[in-house]
């Protein structure tokens with residue numbers, strides 16, 4: 756009798772664990788590493804996750820690029836080229852350039868995290 760009750764619970768627990776692992780594997784974003792990198796590089800000075808500051812909120816960036824196949828490549832370029840960024844007051848200055856400051860893998864992880872917001 757005891758057995759019959761425990762088996763479905765155990766199955767449910769294993770399914771939940773499997774689900775968590777497969778979600779992590781498909782997204783493959785290291786959220787903590789991305790946030791730490793954003794903090795260390797003062798990204799949050801100009802960007803909130805969901806609150807716009809001088810730059811767009813990351814939720815807005817993610818919405819803007821949702822479903823666009825070249826989103827990742829485009830944002831990696833944005834973060835490694837020092838291209839001009841337009842500020843709300845109309846002035847333009849070079850955007851923060853991460854080229855040489857972090858590994859390509861870390862920059863990709865940061866971009867994937869931004870796109871996942």
Ligand code: HEC
Pocket residue numbers: 793796797798799800801802809810811816819830833834839840841842843850851853865869
């Ligand atoms: C001094 C302020 C400032 C800092 C620091 C800053 N940004 Fe930005 N960022 C901006 C502004 C302003 C824009 C809007 C650019 C535009 O639309 O021309 C922008 C745009 C962006 C975009 C959207 C680009 C697009 O194509 O839509 C991303 C992504 C981004 N920043 C990520 C970052 C990351 C990651 C960091 C830290 C490494 C960072 N920013 C640091 C001001 C800043």
